Amino acid sequence: MITPAFAQSAGGAAGASDIILQVAPFGLILIIMYFLIIRPQQKRAKEHADLLKNIRRGDMVVMTGGLIGKVSKISDEAEVELEIAPNVKVRVVRTMIAEVRSKGEPVKDQA
Template identity: 55%
Template sequence: MEGGSALAQFVPLILIFAIMYFLLIRPQQKKVKQHQEMVKALRRGDQVVTQGGLIGKVSKVKEDNEIEVELAQGVTVRVVRSTIAQVVNKTEPAK
């Protein structure tokens, strides 16, 4: 009888972990994956918003995890790719 009651004590713990996985962990992993794909697909001409709130146009995509963003005419800053929060306007690939 003690073996069954020990198992019954762990069932609520297992259920709580399963609920936490499906409500918190799994959606967060999906969001991270979507962000990585978005950042990987950045190209010249895309209008982006950084996590700091700066809006600009991608002027150059570098290989070393950086991009150059033009904030205003003649004002270009280097930005780490992972700090791009969203892409506002996507450009079409050149034919």
């Protein structure tokens, strides 16, 4: 009678360690995915947000659709006015700017 009870308790403890050994590879895969995929994407998103926040008049920008233009006016937090050709200006959403090619001159205050 004592032997079957002892075997059941030992089997229960061995079952818990088997579960841990089966789940450990999935945990390892999740950790690797975090460092190879999620973390770099968050870093790129933060850099893009900083880029959009620091856009000013005179910057040459490239839109996500491939349109290249010069920032002529910052309308508000969400919109920017681009000059894509002489005397041709369009309003675009700021989040659609993919990159800033060249920085413009700082705006000189008229005193």
